[in-house]
Each structure stands twice: as structure tokens, then as C-alpha cells.
Amino acid sequence: MTQMENETTGCGASCVNLLRTKYRSSQSVLKEYGHWEKPSEIDAREKFVATHTHHNIFDYNAPLKDLKEFGEGVLLYFYLLKYTAYVFAVLAVFPALPLIIFNGLGGWYIKADVERTSLGNFGLLSFDGNSAELAAAANITFGRSGRSATTEGAVTALFMSTANVSSVKVAGMDKRQLLVAMSVMDLLGVLIFFAYCCYMLWFVRATANAADRNTTTIKDYSVRVDRLPPDTHSAALKDYLQARAGEGAEVVAVELCRKVHTLLALVMEREEALDSGDSALAVLQRSAECYPKVPVDLEVDVLDAKFRRADLEDLIRQEQAAVEKNQVVTAFVTFSAAELRYKAMEALPRSRMRQWRMPAADKFNNAGMGSAGRRPVALDVVPAPEPSDVQYENLEFGPWERAARLVASTIAKYLVLLVGFLVVSLAPALRMGLNASGADTTLAACAASCSYTDAAGNYVLSDANRALYKGCDPVAGTGTLANKLDCEDQSICYECFCRASLTSNQYGELLYCSRFSGVVALSTGAQALAVLGIVIANTLIQYAIGWLTRLEKHHTRSKEAVSKARGLFITQFINTAFSNLVANWYLPGPAAALPTWLDGYIFGGKYADTTPAWYTDVGRPIVISVFLNTIITHAKIGFWWWWRRYKLSTRYRCLTQEQLDRSFEGHDFELAIKFGQHLYLIFVVMTYSSSMPLLYLLAAVHFATCYCSEKYELLKICKRPLTYSRDLAVYAAGTLPFACLWHLALGLWFYSLFGCPKSPLMVAAFRSSLESTLQGLKGLMSSASALTPVGVAARLTQSSSAHLFLGFLALAAALFVFFTLSNWLALMRWLASLLGVIKDSGAAGESEFSNTPEFAVAVRSQLLVGPATYSIHANPAYSHAFERMEQLHWEEKELEAKAAAMPEVFGGPAAAVASPGPAAALVRAFSRRSRQRRSAAGRLRARKQATAAAASGWAEEQPGTGYGGGGGGGALASNKVAPAPGPGAPMMPGFVAPVAFSIPGQGQGVVPTQQAAGRAAGAGGGLPRQDPNLVLSFN
Structure with missing residues (x-):
């Protein structure tokens, strides 16, 4: 019993000693490790000048042609920014400005907001007023059920029923004729953008060739x-x-x-x-200089x-x-x-x-x-x-391996897109879930049993009904009338009114509807999430696409950049342009076939068409997200500008040369991300600008300001970018024309919502052929919505959309011929080369290289731009990895002896008795945070090293270590470690001699090896010969 108590007491003391912070005298630390050397600011500035030379060479007002110094990719990127800003500035004047004015004349919306500039504000062709004036008639016909698929379907039928009805005048102009003129202006705007796309296809190749020649x-x-x-x-x-x-x-x-x-x-x-x-050594040295232990x-x-x-x-x-x-x-x-x-x-x-x-x-x-x-x-x-x-x-x-990786990466990218879609869909799902009486039957019951709207459709309660409805509510009131009789159907009226008014932002009713105060928070959150959800999802997609693209293992950075830009563009375009659209879309057929976990996320909305309310719930978040994208882009550049100055102002805290070098260093100019983000914004703007022309103005501001800010970022903030080929610009220029197809496809549907007579451009035979073609989709239409082939054909051929439809067909045919013709020509060239008719080397004529000097002359006269070798050591993307490949001349034996000698003091005498030997002591030596950083294999290796060190007799006794306990002070001797023997000196048993290795152009160093240790043990001492197989070379 006494022995057991003694063991328990000893273990407790050992545990307490183990948890106590151990200290070492600063004098012994400095004697062993030396004093801290202040990093050289001169060296840091020299390195900064080497990687940021363009900061001093280029002025902000430098012409774009001078940017060819950074390679074709950067040069063409800024040309694309500049000319895209020009074309959107033109489109902002025409057709955007007239369309915004004409849309504003409609006056359909009561509140002044972003949607007042959209086509949804144009209103009925046969009615000159706002939607509130039709609310009373809608109440009588449909009941006050709020926005639902039924009421929105009725609004669609109302707008399309004006085909044979006389239109009213607005500002002295016939409203139907004005609508047709607006659609023609929109078509002219698309033609302007398409002409710009054709010019860029030629310009990118011509500029890249000219830059390559010069x-x-x-x-x-x-x-x-x-x-x-x-x-x-x-x-x-x-x-x-x-x-x-x-x-x-x-x-x-x-x-x-x-x-x-x-x-x-x-x-x-x-x-x-x-x-x-x-860094760890500098912290140790600096702490020893500043503190006694x-x-x-x-x-x-x-x-x-x-x-x-x-x-x-x-x-x-x-x-x-x-x-x-x-x-x-x-x-x-x-x-x-x-x-x-x-x-x-x-x-x-x-x-x-x-x-x-x-x-x-x-x-x-x-x-x-x-x-x-x-x-x-x-x-x-x-x-x-x-x-x-x-x-x-x-x-x-x-x-083949890269193709398999590409397939897997593409699948993963679409899974990421699905996650982003779910994030964006939270807003409409939340908004639709605010009203517990969301089904049409319950909404109809509210309209049948309750009265809380005035003639204009506003949610208003009389004093009598205000007291009656709250008293009849089983939670807020008693659930009965004042005479104790049952309220019957009126028991739902308090909830109906509160949910309807609060979701319509009538926050003055919050005191009365205190039981539903959570609806206000959810309503506000849903409105914010409709916009922020797009931004958050795009941010998540950006990081995920960057990681997935690296797994594809492209051989060049340009190809990887194209893949990354393509992935960002496609996923962010779909996420921004269509996630919110699909989440609010009403398609009962497909919705019934979806799994239960997607209920409320896809095809469960209330919009089967682009009614005026659609612009509030779908269009407005898209416009705001485009504006936020511009703000975020400039905020990032502003952050990098501030971050670089903050690092410079706090560089006095740097303890190592590497830290000081990084404080001067700018960030990377990520060309692939910039291409992908700008490309998706162009497509979003072009997709919806036919009905929301304000997007043209936002795009003009975006690209004009991005050209200025990103040019400043390149020339004055970031470090010199890596050289990219023309691949990114060629991909972007080849993709831009397809934005016109999206514009025309959605534009003709936006304008066809307004009932108009048949267009004179459409002959009867073409309309009949179109109807028969659409008959093949009759089953899909009937299960998806109320569309019919006859109705769709009528919408595509009416006077407000027929020219847009013809433009879509003509543009699609032109793009098909243009982009497939190049593939056919390549195929014919390949077949001709197989038959030996032409040579397939791709060799150019004498004019391509007649002005190019010999390589030695170009190097000697400094005409050569960029690296003069393909050696990996000279590559700027890898050079930092080889800066210190030469050995730092420390001996592994010294490290093992140090680790074996130090830890015995950590566990105390009891712990040393319980777990003797330096192997267990080394584990006790490492702190918990250090142990978390090391893998299990690394800790096992440390045990073996300490055991070998102890066996060789190098482990020193505790009294001479210079280590002390938690509150220890007193005389602490320095910890002495025997130095490594010099060349030719006799070796102690077990000592591992360093073996030289080198990298071409990087000098030599020493590294001890297990093979050398085996030869040393077999020879019984002496300096082992060097192993010629241990030359670390990448060439």
C-alpha cells in the first residue's frame, strides 16, 4: 500500500512538472545559437526592384502598346477592357437611354426602385396607369391572394390579351407602336455589339501577331x-x-x-x-536578447x-x-x-x-x-x-491521363455549381415560405373570409376588424368573439393580414402583429440573401474552380488559365443569370418529378412568365449583383493597395530576411480570374439588358473603371506577372458573339409578353411551319406550363418580337458557319497532310523570321525579352524554391544529440524512471502544439533518431544542459554540443558524414544519408566516399 502511494505521489509530481512551462537561460541560448541578425533592408529593396522593375519604368499614362513587355496575354486583356468599355458606353447612350426613358413613361410600379427602369414598368398596352388601379378588379375576380402562380398566370393572360385591343397613348405616342420601336432599337443595339465582337476576333489575332513580330x-x-x-x-x-x-x-x-x-x-x-x-530561430534568438530566460x-x-x-x-x-x-x-x-x-x-x-x-x-x-x-x-x-x-x-x-482528369474536374465543377445554385435558391425558398398560407386554397380562404384591402389593393384594416381579427386569433387573443361565440372562419384573418402586410414591408403594423415579428426579419433576410446569395456563391465557386483546375495538370499556364477562366465564366454566369430565375420559375410538371430534398428549390416558384412582378423578385437582384460585382472588384484592388502599404509600415517587425522581402512584395496579377469574371459579367448584362437597359450603363461604368484601376494595379501595386500567351484573349474573343444569342433569345420573350398583332415580316407559311415544328414539344409544354405550340408561335411572330426572332436565327446560322468552317478547314488540312499534298509543319515564310536576330546577338544586345533559358532554376515561378537548395552546413548528428540531451528535464525524475531513455523523453520534450504539427511518422522518426544518438554516447547529462523548471532561475550552464569533425578527422562510431549534392547552377552543399551511415559503420570509421547517385538535378 505504501509503495502504491509513493508511485501515485511520484506520478502526480511528474505530471505537474510535465505541464509546467520550462525555461532556459538566455545566455546559454545565445551562446549556442548566436545572436539575431537584423535582416537587410538593402537586400530586400534590391529583390523588390528585380521583381517590380515595371513600377519605375512605366508611367500610369503609358500607352497600351507598351504593355507588350508583359506578354501577349496582358496586352490583349487591357485592349479588351478598353474596347469593351467603349462599346458599352455607346450602348448606354443608344439604345439604353431611350429605353430607360420609355420604360419610365409606363408608370406600372407604385414605388420608385430599380425596376422602374425595366420593361416591367411599361404596363398594359390598353391601360395607362399603375398596377394599384387594377387591384380592386383583381380582388373581385381572383380574390386577394397575393402573388402566386395562379395570379401571375392571370397577369400573363391579361398582358397577352391586348393583341386585338386598341392601345392607349403615352406622352403623345401610341403605346403599341412605341413598344415595337423599342424592340427595334434593342435589335440595333445587339447589332452594334455583334459588330464589336467581329472586330475583336480580328483585332486579337492581328495584335498578338504584331506583338509577336516586334x-x-x-x-x-x-x-x-x-x-x-x-x-x-x-x-x-x-x-x-x-x-x-x-x-x-x-x-x-x-x-x-x-x-x-x-x-x-x-x-x-x-x-x-x-x-x-x-522564423523559429529568429524568434528564439530575439527572445533570448530581450528576456533573461x-x-x-x-x-x-x-x-x-x-x-x-x-x-x-x-x-x-x-x-x-x-x-x-x-x-x-x-x-x-x-x-x-x-x-x-x-x-x-x-x-x-x-x-x-x-x-x-x-x-x-x-x-x-x-x-x-x-x-x-x-x-x-x-x-x-x-x-x-x-x-x-x-x-x-x-x-x-x-x-489520356489529363483527359480523364478533365472529365472528373468538369463533373466536380458542375457539382460546385449545384451547391452555388442551392445557396442562391435559399432567398426565393425563404420568401415563399414566409406565408404559412402559401397554397392557393388557403389564400382563397383568406380572401373569402377576411377583408383587409382597400380599393387600391393596399393592406388596411378598419378599427372594428382590427379588434375582431386579433381577438379571434387563438394565440394573440381569446379565439372567440366578445359574446363568447365561435369566430369560425374569421380565426385565420389575423394571421392572413399580418403575413400579407409584413411581407409587403408595411412595418407600421409590426406592433399590432407582434406575434409575427419574426416575419420581418425573415423578409428582410430574404431580400438581402437574394443579392448576397449570388455574391457568396460566386466567391465559393471562384476558389473551388481554381483548385479543380490545378488538378487537370495542364502543361502550360496559359492552358490552365483558359480552363480556369472558362470554368469561372460558365459556372458564375449560370449561377448569376439562371439560378435565381430557375428558383422562381413555376413549372409544375418537372417539379413533381424532382426528389423531395429539392422541393421548394427548383421549379416551385410563382412565375411562369416575365410579368411585372418578376422584375421585382428576379430582375432587381441581378441588377444589384452586377453593381456589387463592380464595387467588390475595386474594393479588392483598394485592399491590396492598403495591404502593401501596411506591410511596408510594419516591416520593422520582421525577424527574417524572407519576412522582410515579403513586406516589399506585391500580390499576383491573376489574369485568368479577371478574364473569367469580366466575361461572365458581359454575358449577364447582354442576357437581360433587353428588358433592363440599366445594365448597359452599369457595364459601361464597370469596364471603364476597371480599365483604370487594374492598369494602376498592374503598374504600381502588383509584382511583375508571369508571361501568358494569347490563348486567354482568343478564347474570350471567340466566346463574346454568343452573348448576342442569349440577348436575342430572352429579348424576344420579354417583348412578346405584350399582345401585338402578327408582324408583316412573317408570312403565313413560315408561321404554319413554325407551329408544326413546335408540335413536337407539345407534351413538354403541357407538363411544364400553360404554353401551347400555337401560343408560342404567335408570340415569336408578333410585331414586337418577330424581327428579334429572325435576328436570332440569322445570327445563330452565321456563328454556326463561322466556327464550324474553321474546324472543317483544319480537317481538310489534316487529310491533305496525310496524303502528302501539303506540309504540316506549320513553318512560316521567310518574312516571319527575317527581322529576328541570331540568339547570341539577341542575348548580348539585350533584345531578348524574358528568360534566356528553359532551365527550371531560371524560371521565375520556381526560382524561389532553389534559392537555398545549397546546404546550410548543419550536421544531423548534432541535431540528434541535441534532441536526445534536452528532454530528460521535462518529465522530471519520476517520469524518467517510469519511461527511461531519450526516446520516451523526446516525446515528453515536444510541446503539445509542436506535437500537433508533426505527423505520426515524423514522431516515430524522432524517437529513432534520439535512440541512435543515445546509443552513440552523445546524449549529455542533465546537470550540464542549461535547462530549468517553471520558476527556475539560478545558475544555468550552457548546453554544449560536440562539433562535427573536420575533413579527414577520425569519426566517432555511428557518425553520419555529410554527402555532397548539387543542382546545376546552384552550387553544392552537404546532406547526410542513410547509405553513407551504413558504409561508415561497415568501415569502422573514417570519411566515407561520396555517392555519385545523389546529385539532385532536374535536367
Whole structure:
């Protein structure tokens, strides 16, 4: 019993000692780790100048043509911004301004709001007044049931019934003729935008070609070589291409690219580990300089970073030693002259048929070595991209694997779109759920049993009914009349009135309807969510699309940027333009076929057509979201401007050089995101601007201000962007014309809501043919809504929409011919190349390279723009990962001895007895937060290191460590660690000697290896020879 009590007491003291913060004297820390070195602001400024040179070179008013310095992608992006601002400024004057004025003459809406500028305010053609004047008649006919699918369907029938009714005059003009004139102006606006799209298709290609001719880069001299044997030798490839390019051809550089996806990720992670280690060491040193003692946790952080780095270096060596990782996947070859590049491509066909027909003597045999020596291969030689455009880590992924990833990524993107749709659909679902009496039968009961509207349709209660309805409510009142009789049907009137008035924003009734005060909050939240839901969903989509696009493993940044921009554009366009539309759409047939968990989200709304109320619930959130998009875009730029100045003003807090460098550094200019967001905004504006011309004005303001702010962002805030090709601009220019189709498709439906006679442009035969064609959709129409083929044909051929319908057909045919013709021409060219009629090398004429100097001259005279090599080490996107690949000259043995010597003081004597040895002590040494950062495998490795250190006799005794307890002070000796022996000195048993490794152009360093440790143990000491297989190279 006594022994058990003693063990319990000892364990309790050990536990208390373990939880107590441990300290170490600052003197011993500084003696061992040295003093903190203040980071150099001069070095930080030099690095800033190197990556932000354009801040001083370019003035804000610099002409756009000077931006070719940043590559074709950036140059064409700003041209698109500028000319898009011009075209929307024209459209804002005509047709937007006249349409806004004419829409305002209608006066359908009572309240002044955004929808007053929309086509919904135009009103009935046979009625000159607001909707309130028709409310009394609607009450008599339909009952006061509020907005529902039934009442909105009646409004649609009312608007379409005016086809054979005389129209009224508004501002001295016939209302029907004015509507037709408005639709013609809208068509003219579409033609203006379509002319702009055609111009941009030509302009993008012409400008990119001109910039390419006037700018000399390494890609003008280089080719990319694919289908290489995995054991390709650079000398053999160089000789082969020189021979194929003709007599006198010279190859100046060959960069072989290997499988480095995992290796490069480890190298970049190692750089992060070095940064964290530098930060932890600086914190330890600075704390020791400022305080008499420092927590041992700070020293543990230093050891943790070193162990992490050691783990990563082992993984790097293992990855490099793997045989399959040394396989060549592609190569970039640079010729001495641009003419030789074209000759090489001309001599080597790209079609599979012509490659199959090549004689074996003309194929690449790798100088008779390896698999190609036994069976020569035909190489694919294509123009090389810019070095900064290459993503080296993705080059090992072949076309089939990337195609599979693309399919999976596309599916995931549409799942993300579904999530965004659910977020946007919350607002209409919430709004429709505010009124518990949402079904038509209950609404009819409210109208039959209650009276709370005046002649104008406003929700008003007389004093008698006010007291009666509240008294009859079973919760707010007694549930009976004053004479104690049953209220019967009037018991629902209090709820009917309160829900109807509060959802109509009559907050003056809040005191009377105190039981339904939550309706006010829900109503306000639904209105805010209708707009914010779109913004929130688009933000979520942006981050999700960026992550999914990286999984597709594109070989160039331009291709990845196009994929990212395309994903952002499609998903955000659908989310903004159609999520709210579908959520408010009334389609009972499809809604009945949906699963129960989607009830109330899709096709369960109250709008089967674009009635005036549709503009309030659907149109207004779209207009406000476009405006908010402009505000958010500029707010982001303003934040980056403030953030950079904040970092500069607080740079005195930086403890490491890396932190100081980052305080000067600007953010990245994300071209793909900008293209995708601007493209989706253009499509949203064009889709709905026929009925909401205010969008033209908002788009003009958006692009004009974005051109100014983003130009300032590029030239004065962000760091130099990576070079992108013309792919993004070509994709955007090729997509813009389809916005006209969306505009015409929805425009003809908006204008056809107003009943008009048949258009003289439509012959009877065409209308009959259209009706017979639409008969095939009769079943779908009947199950979806009240539409009929005859009714749809009438709407498409009436005088207010027929010209829009014809314009839609003509534009669709033109786009089909234009975009399919290029594909047919490409197919014919491919077939001709297979037959040997034409050459498929894509070689240009002499004019393409006659003005291009030789490569050596371009480099020497500084005419070459951008990198002068395809080496991964010189690539600006990867150079930071290799800045410190040389070893920092610390010895692993010293680290292991340090870890083994330190922790015995943490557990106290009782803990050391209970769990003896440095292995268990090391686990006790690491604080809880440090233990959370390390993986289980990392902790197991730390145990093994500490055990090996103790076995070699390097673990020191506790009295000489210099560590103390929680309140400890007193004399603390410094912790001494034996230094590593010098070259040629005798080695202690178990010591692992450093093995040199290098990266071309990065110098050499030392890294200890397990192989070297084994050789040292087998030799019984001495300096082991270096392993030549441990050269860390990416080339």
C-alpha cells in the first residue's frame, strides 16, 4: 500500500512538472545559437526592384502598346477592357437611354426602385396607369391572394390579351407602336455589339501577331520535342536535330525535362520548412536578447523545423534515386537562329500517318543507345511556349491521363455549381415560405373570409376588424368573439393580414402583429440573401474552380488559365443569370418529378412568365449583383493597395530576411480570374439588358473603371506577372458573339409578353411551319406550363418580337458557319497532310523570321525579352524554391544529440524512471502544439533518431544542459554540443558524414544519408566516399 502511494505521489509530481512551462537561460541560448541578425533592408529593396522593375519604368499614362513587355496575354486583356468599355458606353447612350426613358413613361410600379427602369414598368398596352388601379378588379375576380402562380398566370393572360385591343397613348405616342420601336432599337443595339465582337476576333489575332513580330523572346528560337525515349541523351538529341535542320544548323541549348512532379513538390515544401526554421530561430534568438530566460518551447520549434527539413531531404533523395523518376518526358531545344527552328519543324512531320511512313534512318535512334537504339522513334516537334509559361511539374502527365482528369474536374465543377445554385435558391425558398398560407386554397380562404384591402389593393384594416381579427386569433387573443361565440372562419384573418402586410414591408403594423415579428426579419433576410446569395456563391465557386483546375495538370499556364477562366465564366454566369430565375420559375410538371430534398428549390416558384412582378423578385437582384460585382472588384484592388502599404509600415517587425522581402512584395496579377469574371459579367448584362437597359450603363461604368484601376494595379501595386500567351484573349474573343444569342433569345420573350398583332415580316407559311415544328414539344409544354405550340408561335411572330426572332436565327446560322468552317478547314488540312499534298509543319515564310536576330546577338544586345533559358532554376515561378537548395552546413548528428540531451528535464525524475531513455523523453520534450504539427511518422522518426544518438554516447547529462523548471532561475550552464569533425578527422562510431549534392547552377552543399551511415559503420570509421547517385538535378 505504501509503495502504491509513493508511485501515485511520484506520478502526480511528474505530471505537474510535465505541464509546467520550462525555461532556459538566455545566455546559454545565445551562446549556442548566436545572436539575431537584423535582416537587410538593402537586400530586400534590391529583390523588390528585380521583381517590380515595371513600377519605375512605366508611367500610369503609358500607352497600351507598351504593355507588350508583359506578354501577349496582358496586352490583349487591357485592349479588351478598353474596347469593351467603349462599346458599352455607346450602348448606354443608344439604345439604353431611350429605353430607360420609355420604360419610365409606363408608370406600372407604385414605388420608385430599380425596376422602374425595366420593361416591367411599361404596363398594359390598353391601360395607362399603375398596377394599384387594377387591384380592386383583381380582388373581385381572383380574390386577394397575393402573388402566386395562379395570379401571375392571370397577369400573363391579361398582358397577352391586348393583341386585338386598341392601345392607349403615352406622352403623345401610341403605346403599341412605341413598344415595337423599342424592340427595334434593342435589335440595333445587339447589332452594334455583334459588330464589336467581329472586330475583336480580328483585332486579337492581328495584335498578338504584331506583338509577336516586334518582340524577341526565346520561344522564337525554340521547339518542344515530345515522344522522346525515357533514356534520351541530350547530346544525341542535339546531333539529331542539327542534322534534320540542315547543314550549318546549330543547337545552343537542350533542356531535358524529367518526371519531377513529386520531387518538385518536395523541394518547394523544403523551402517552406527552411522559412519556418529561420522564423523559429529568429524568434528564439530575439527572445533570448530581450528576456533573461526563454521558454524551451521556442527551442523545440527550432528542432521541429530541422527534423522536418531532414525528413524532406531524405524523401528528396529517395525520390531522386528512383529509376522511373529519371525518365525523360519532353525536351526544349533552342537553335542559334529562328530560321533553323522552322527548318527543323518542316523536316519532321507531325501527323501520325506521315511519321509512320518515315524511313527508319530518318527517325531518332538516341545514338544507338537504349530502346530507341533498337527501334528508332518519330519525334513530335512543335513550337515551344515561353519558359515562364511552362509548368514543369505537369509535363509527365500524358494526354489520356489529363483527359480523364478533365472529365472528373468538369463533373466536380458542375457539382460546385449545384451547391452555388442551392445557396442562391435559399432567398426565393425563404420568401415563399414566409406565408404559412402559401397554397392557393388557403389564400382563397383568406380572401373569402377576411377583408383587409382597400380599393387600391393596399393592406388596411378598419378599427372594428382590427379588434375582431386579433381577438379571434387563438394565440394573440381569446379565439372567440366578445359574446363568447365561435369566430369560425374569421380565426385565420389575423394571421392572413399580418403575413400579407409584413411581407409587403408595411412595418407600421409590426406592433399590432407582434406575434409575427419574426416575419420581418425573415423578409428582410430574404431580400438581402437574394443579392448576397449570388455574391457568396460566386466567391465559393471562384476558389473551388481554381483548385479543380490545378488538378487537370495542364502543361502550360496559359492552358490552365483558359480552363480556369472558362470554368469561372460558365459556372458564375449560370449561377448569376439562371439560378435565381430557375428558383422562381413555376413549372409544375418537372417539379413533381424532382426528389423531395429539392422541393421548394427548383421549379416551385410563382412565375411562369416575365410579368411585372418578376422584375421585382428576379430582375432587381441581378441588377444589384452586377453593381456589387463592380464595387467588390475595386474594393479588392483598394485592399491590396492598403495591404502593401501596411506591410511596408510594419516591416520593422520582421525577424527574417524572407519576412522582410515579403513586406516589399506585391500580390499576383491573376489574369485568368479577371478574364473569367469580366466575361461572365458581359454575358449577364447582354442576357437581360433587353428588358433592363440599366445594365448597359452599369457595364459601361464597370469596364471603364476597371480599365483604370487594374492598369494602376498592374503598374504600381502588383509584382511583375508571369508571361501568358494569347490563348486567354482568343478564347474570350471567340466566346463574346454568343452573348448576342442569349440577348436575342430572352429579348424576344420579354417583348412578346405584350399582345401585338402578327408582324408583316412573317408570312403565313413560315408561321404554319413554325407551329408544326413546335408540335413536337407539345407534351413538354403541357407538363411544364400553360404554353401551347400555337401560343408560342404567335408570340415569336408578333410585331414586337418577330424581327428579334429572325435576328436570332440569322445570327445563330452565321456563328454556326463561322466556327464550324474553321474546324472543317483544319480537317481538310489534316487529310491533305496525310496524303502528302501539303506540309504540316506549320513553318512560316521567310518574312516571319527575317527581322529576328541570331540568339547570341539577341542575348548580348539585350533584345531578348524574358528568360534566356528553359532551365527550371531560371524560371521565375520556381526560382524561389532553389534559392537555398545549397546546404546550410548543419550536421544531423548534432541535431540528434541535441534532441536526445534536452528532454530528460521535462518529465522530471519520476517520469524518467517510469519511461527511461531519450526516446520516451523526446516525446515528453515536444510541446503539445509542436506535437500537433508533426505527423505520426515524423514522431516515430524522432524517437529513432534520439535512440541512435543515445546509443552513440552523445546524449549529455542533465546537470550540464542549461535547462530549468517553471520558476527556475539560478545558475544555468550552457548546453554544449560536440562539433562535427573536420575533413579527414577520425569519426566517432555511428557518425553520419555529410554527402555532397548539387543542382546545376546552384552550387553544392552537404546532406547526410542513410547509405553513407551504413558504409561508415561497415568501415569502422573514417570519411566515407561520396555517392555519385545523389546529385539532385532536374535536367
